[in-house]
Amino acid sequence: MVSRAGVYYFEVEHHGCWTTITRDQDVVVKTLRQEFRDPEIFKASVMIIGKDTRSFITKIRRLKDILKVDINLFQERRWVNGERTRLALMDFESRRHGSISDLVYRLGGIILRQEVVGGLEKWKILIPRSSNRLEETLREALNRGCSLVEMRGRDLEPSIIDGSIDAMLTIYEKQALIAALKSSFIDYPRRAKAADVAKMLGVSPATFIYHFRRAEKKLARLVLLE
Incomplete structure (x- = not known):
C-alpha cells in the first residue's frame, strides 16, 4: 500500500x-x-x-x-x-x-x-x-x-514515500542514526562527539559519520524532494 x-x-x-x-x-x-x-x-x-x-x-x-x-x-x-x-x-x-x-x-x-x-x-x-x-x-x-x-x-510523490524507513536505510545507516539520536549527537548544542558515538557502535569516527550522513541524505530526500 x-x-x-x-x-x-x-x-x-x-x-x-x-x-x-x-x-x-x-x-x-x-x-x-x-x-x-x-x-x-x-x-x-x-x-x-x-x-x-x-x-x-x-x-x-x-x-x-x-x-x-x-x-x-x-x-x-x-x-x-x-x-x-x-x-x-x-x-x-x-x-x-x-x-x-x-x-x-x-x-x-x-x-x-x-x-x-x-x-x-x-x-x-x-x-x-x-x-x-x-x-x-x-x-x-x-x-x-x-x-x-x-x-x-x-x-509527496508516492515513488518517494512508498515503503518503510526500514527498507530505505541499510542496517548500518539505521544503527548510526539511532545512536546519534540516543546520544544527543544531533541536538543543538551538540551533547556528544562523533568519537563517542563511534565508540558506542564499535567503529571508527569516519565510518560512523559516513553512514550517518548517508541516512541524513535519504531522510532529507524523503521529506523535501519535490
Whole structure:
C-alpha cells in the first residue's frame, strides 16, 4: 500500500501569542528544536537575529504563558557593510494550550521550517498522513485564534514515500542514526562527539559519520524532494 504524506506551508498572525511582539521589533526568530515531554508545557530553542534582540527578550520574559527563559548566547555582530546587529540563542518553556506548536504535534506533524518576522508566523510542516479532511482540520484550527494569511499544501510523490524507513536505510545507516539520536549527537548544542558515538557502535569516527550522513541524505530526500 502506498503511504501518503503532505507538506503544508502557512502564514498566520497569531492573536495573543508571543509572536505578536515582533510586529514592532527589528528581529527574526527561527525555531531550532522543540520538546513535548509534559502534557501542559513545551520547550523550544530559538535563534533571534536583529537590532531589537535585547528588547524582544525583555518583552517575552514578561508574558504569562512564557514560564521560563534561558539565554545561551548573546552576541553583537557587524556585517560586511558595517551595519551592527545582535544574535541570541534562547531556550524557553511555554504553555501548550492554544499554541500552533501543540496543534502540529497533536496532528503528528514534523516542523521542517518555522520563523517569525513582523508579527507573522511562517510554518512549513510535514504530516505523515495526508487527506482532504486533514487539510480542512488544519485550516479550521488555524482560523481559531489566528488570522490565516496564506496556506498551501501538496502530497509527496508516492515513488518517494512508498515503503518503510526500514527498507530505505541499510542496517548500518539505521544503527548510526539511532545512536546519534540516543546520544544527543544531533541536538543543538551538540551533547556528544562523533568519537563517542563511534565508540558506542564499535567503529571508527569516519565510518560512523559516513553512514550517518548517508541516512541524513535519504531522510532529507524523503521529506523535501519535490
